Amino acid sequence: MPFQLPAEVPLSWYLILSAILFVTGAAGFLIRRNIITVFMCIELMLNAVNLTFISFSNALGKVDGHIFSFFVMVVAAAEAAVGLAIILTVFKNRATLEIDEVSSLKL
Amino acid sequence: MPASFMPSAQELMRFAPEMLLTLAGTLIMLLEPFTESGNKSRLAWLALGALLAALGLTAVSAADPGPAFSNMLLIDEFGTFFRFLVLAVGVLTILISTHYLRSGGHESGEFYALLLFSIVGQCIMATANELIMLFIGLEVSSIASYVLAGYLRDDKRNNESALKYFLLGSFATAFLLYGIAWTYGITGTTDLSLIRSALLNPASRPNEVLTAAASAFLFVGLAFKVSAAPFQMWTPDVYQGAPAPVTAFFSAGPKAAAFAMFLRIVLTGFEPLKKEWEPLLWVSALATMIIGNFAALRQTNVKRLLAYSSISHAGYVLVALTTHSGPGAAAAMFYLAAYCFMNVGAFAIITHVARRDERYVEIADLAGLGTRQPLMAGLLTVFLLSLTGIPLTAGFFGKFYIFKVALDQGFIWLAILGLLNSALAAYYYLRVIVVMYMEPAPEGEGELPAPAAGVLAAAVGSAIATFFLGLFPSSLLDFADKARRIFN
Amino acid sequence: MLETLFFYAFAALALLGAILTVTLRNAVHCAISLIASLAGVAGLFLLQRAEFLFAVQIVLYIGGIMVLFLFVIMLVNLDAAARERQYHRQWIAGALSVVGTGLIFAYFLTRGAESLKLNEPVPAGPRNSEAVQMLADSLFREYLVPFEVASLLLLIAIVGSVVMAKKRI
Numbered sequence: 176m177p178f179q180l181p182a183e184v185p186l187s188w189y190l191i192l193s194a195i196l197f198v199t200g201a202a203g204f205l206i207r208r209n210i211i212t213v214f215m216c217i218e219l220m221l222n223a224v225n226l227t228f229i230s231f232s233n234a235l236g237k238v239d240g241h242i243f244s245f246f247v248m249v250v251a252a253a254e255a256a257v258g259l260a261i262i263l264t265v266f267k268n269r270a271t272l273e274i275d276e277v278s279s280l281k282l
Numbered sequence: 283m284p285a286s287f288m289p290s291a292q293e294l295m296r297f298a299p300e301m302l303l304t305l306a307g308t309l310i311m312l313l314e315p316f317t318e319s320g321n322k323s324r325l326a327w328l329a330l331g332a333l334l335a336a337l338g339l340t341a342v343s344a345a346d347p348g349p350a351f352s353n354m355l356l357i358d359e360f361g362t363f364f365r366f367l368v369l370a371v372g373v374l375t376i377l378i379s380t381h382y383l384r385s386g387g388h389e390s391g392e393f394y395a396l397l398l399f400s401i402v403g404q405c406i407m408a409t410a411n412e413l414i415m416l417f418i419g420l421e422v423s424s425i426a427s428y429v430l431a432g433y434l435r436d437d438k439r440n441n442e443s444a445l446k447y448f449l450l451g452s453f454a455t456a457f458l459l460y461g462i463a464w465t466y467g468i469t470g471t472t473d474l475s476l477i478r479s480a481l482l483n484p485a486s487r488p489n490e491v492l493t494a495a496a497s498a499f500l501f502v503g504l505a506f507k508v509s510a511a512p513f514q515m516w517t518p519d520v521y522q523g524a525p526a527p528v529t530a531f532f533s534a535g536p537k538a539a540a541f542a543m544f545l546r547i548v549l550t551g552f553e554p555l556k557k558e559w560e561p562l563l564w565v566s567a568l569a570t571m572i573i574g575n576f577a578a579l580r581q582t583n584v585k586r587l588l589a590y591s592s593i594s595h596a597g598y599v600l601v602a603l604t605t606h607s608g609p610g611a612a613a614a615m616f617y618l619a620a621y622c623f624m625n626v627g628a629f630a631i632i633t634h635v636a637r638r639d640e641r642y643v644e645i646a647d648l649a650g651l652g653t654r655q656p657l658m659a660g661l662l663t664v665f666l667l668s669l670t671g672i673p674l675t676a677g678f679f680g681k682f683y684i685f686k687v688a689l690d691q692g693f694i695w696l697a698i699l700g701l702l703n704s705a706l707a708a709y710y711y712l713r714v715i716v717v718m719y720m721e722p723a724p725e726g727e728g729e730l731p732a733p734a735a736g737v738l739a740a741a742v743g744s745a746i747a748t749f750f751l752g753l754f755p756s757s758l759l760d761f762a763d764k765a766r767r768i769f770n
Numbered sequence: 771m772l773e774t775l776f777f778y779a780f781a782a783l784a785l786l787g788a789i790l791t792v793t794l795r796n797a798v799h800c801a802i803s804l805i806a807s808l809a810g811v812a813g814l815f816l817l818q819r820a821e822f823l824f825a826v827q828i829v830l831y832i833g834g835i836m837v838l839f840l841f842v843i844m845l846v847n848l849d850a851a852a853r854e855r856q857y858h859r860q861w862i863a864g865a866l867s868v869v870g871t872g873l874i875f876a877y878f879l880t881r882g883a884e885s886l887k888l889n890e891p892v893p894a895g896p897r898n899s900e901a902v903q904m905l906a907d908s909l910f911r912e913y914l915v916p917f918e919v920a921s922l923l924l925l926i927a928i929v930g931s932v933v934m935a936k937k938r939i
Contacts, residue, residue, distance in 0.1 A: 184777045189814065190467075192781050196788050196807075197460060202868035203792035204453055211797050211843055213449060215804050218835070219788055220456035224463050225823075226811050231467035233818040238904045240466060241820050242913050243414055247459060248823075248830055249920045250421045253927035254452055255835045257425050259842045260934035261444045264435045266846045289914070297915070304922055311929060351915040392933045399926050406919065418916050422923050429930035 189230035197223035208273050210262055214255075221251050293350040296343045296357040299336040299365060300402050306332030307398035314391030322389040326380045329394040333372045333401070340365045349411070353473055356411035359765035360615075364408030364542040367619055371535040372401045374626045374740045378633050379527035381734030385638050388434055397531070400426035404539035413462045413472040413551075416543050420458075420507070423536055424451050430531070431524040437639075443523025450506065450516040458503025464496035465551075474551035481554040497555060500547065501562055507540040510600055511569035514593045518577075521589035526636055526643075529585060530629030533592045534622040541599055541618055545611055548603060549769040556606040563604040564696060571597030571703040578710050584632050585643050587710060588625070591669060594707060595621050601700050602684045605691040611766040613683035616759050620668070620676035620751050627744030628665040631658055634733045634741075645714055650723025654730055659718045661741045666711040668748045671704050676751035683759070776817055784810030797843045805836050822902050 200219030207213050225244040232240020294301070310325050317325060344362040349355065375397060383389040403423030410416040428451065432444025466472050468488035469480035481493070502513065509517040521529045548559060574594025581587040599621075602614035635651065635658070636643045652659040668675035671682075681704055688697035733741075751758055787807025794800045812827040909917055 198872045199788045212800050217452045224459045227463040229818050229820045235470050238908050253923045256927040257930040258448050260931040261448050264934050265441045265445050268438050352912040354915045418919050426926050
């Protein structure tokens with residue numbers, strides 16, 4: 176019997192995909208050393224959250240989820256502006272963006 | 283759904299404190315370029331006035347409780363309590379920070395504007411009854427806080443504090459949001475009251491595994507924000523690196539608001555899942571107390587010591603939360619109020635002793651304070667004794683109510699371990715007092731200037747609040763008790 | 771059928787982009803992979819009838835946020851960083867915890883997959899033009915306050931970046 180593609184993509188596929196994206200982002204956050212890359216991993220996680228919102232919203236037949244992911248994007252934009260400004264000041268004062276080296280405070 | 287786009291006057295009145303603070307913050311930003319650099323404290327007075335007016339408006343709006351803006355906000359006694367608390371913390375923070383900023387030549391309107399905006403976020407966190415509203419309030423509070431942490435941007439310690447706060451805060455936000463997304467998926471709503479009814483309804487009771495996953499993600503996000511174990515590791519670095527008045531603010535305002543959010547989520551929306559949440563909270567409460575207290579024992583930097591102590595205090599509040607009961611919520615609220623005043627008071631004195639550029643923040647630098655400045659030493663002693671939980675102070679009744687509730691609700695082991703922990707905590711608080719009174723002042727350090735009026739006012743005000751809550755605890759407890767009825 | 775094929779294509783783009791973001795050495799390459807991943811997710815939005823979000827994702831995320839990232843990467847000199855060690859000293863601990871999280875999650879999903887029953891029956895989705903209209907209606911009625919507070923958030927972002935970038939404070 177040949178492999179049959181489903182006519183409609185089930186909700187769980189979207190959810191599993193978003194879970195994988197989220198975990199990939201979390202992994203990157205924990206293992207990368209470059210601060211900008213670490214920040215990009217957070218964006219990846221937020222993006223996975225948006226996918227989850229939209230998928231549920233579509234399955235529930237409501238528009239609320241669209242609004243939530245819209246707010247998540249606004250917040251992500253605000254976070255990016257402030258975060259990148261902070262990263263730039265760190266770079267100006269230390270000339271490095273390796274996260275291990277930003278540790279003058281005691282651990 | 284309201285028929286028109288225009289909100290009613292009643293709704294606007296319920297949201298008035300936040301609107302006033304936003305306007306005041308914007309006004310400060312507009313006036314900033316027209317204020318000469320010597321006159322920036324006028325902006326501080328404006329911010330102070332706005333906060334006091336917002337306190338008044340909070341009292342007015344408390345007279346007419348109810349939902350606002352399609353149930354996004356719920357103005358009830360619980361929200362009013364936390365609104366009062368974060369506004370009071372804001373007043374104290376401004377009093378502490380003016381002199382600190384002026385002496386370093388850093389005073390500017392942005393600081394006060396960001397502080398007001400952050401407080402707007404915290405007020406929203408206290409009154410929001412919907413997860414998205416909570417999330418936006420949290421972000422308003424957090425993003426303003428990230429900037430405040432790195433406010434002296436040429437100081438490496440400030441940079442590092444801001445960076446760590448920002449990265450770990452955003453990481454936590456992502457977890458919280460993922461939890462919200464799953465909650466939305468399994469219940470079809472983000473309104474906390476509707477989540478509760480969806481979880482209670484046996485016909486539509488969602489899959490247990492999925493609710494557990496949603497709860498776990500929410501817990502991770504919330505635990506980060508209140509710095510509960512095992513997600514407390516950012517706290518010491520952020521608190522140590524940020525400017526001292528900002529640390530005072532962080533340790534009280536955002537924390538109280540985060541607990542308000544935590545309490546509301548756990549006790550309303552997720553109340554049907556209390557059996558599932560209980561072990562999670564139990565372990566986290568115990569671990570938070572132990573990690574906070576044991577790490578504090580080894581500290582030599584006062585700011586770091588107080589950072590670990592604030593972690594352990596979060597642990598005590600979590601003990602109250604673990605009981606999942608109305609009295610537990612009242613005990614947590616009382617404790618948070620007591621904690622805010624004593625902690626901000628202690629940081630006010632630290633700000634004074636640290637002097638310009640925060641060169642003197644080691645415990646050893648406090649040596650001889652008892653003879654050099656008896657008033658300051660006396661006030662710090664009051665705050666430290668209250669943090670220890672000595673009778674006659676607010677801290678004593680705070681701990682007493684929490685452990686009493688824990689015993690009443692059958693959490694005997696948690697209460698015993700918590701009591702042992704607070705006995706351990708006495709060691710490091712008393713060590714600081716001993717250094718202040720028993721050790722001679724270090725040589726050649728220069729004269730410690732007289733405290734600035736603002737710092738003195740903040741410290742004396744906090745001390746009065748600490749004693750008042752210690753002598754007449756029922757005044758506040760009655761209010762907290764009324765507020766917690768929304769949870770039953 | 772066609773929808774499924776598109777799903778595979780977009781999902782592959784999103785996943786591949788994500789993995790490259792986490793593993794590539796050069797920060798510019800990471801940013802470009804992230805853009806690919808975001809574009810893949812934008813495609814998935816379109817498949818699920820979220821046209822408005824699809825547009826916002828492209829304009830705001832890819833056009834705004836990611837360009838900001840690229841600017842910052844160009845501003846700071848990362849050539850030295852690209853030659854250095856890319857992963858943390860604690861990368862084993864990090865990787866282990868993530869594998870743990872992933873396993874727990876996979877367990878949840880496989881266990882929960884059959885009974886992933888949503889509360890309400892799914893009505894027929896609104897037609898495209900109506901969907902955006904419903905979105906706007908909902909945004910400016912029920913979600914009016916979050917919308918207004920979001921503008922405060924953007925104001926804070928502006929003030930915050932100025933504080934961080936100003937010559938002297």
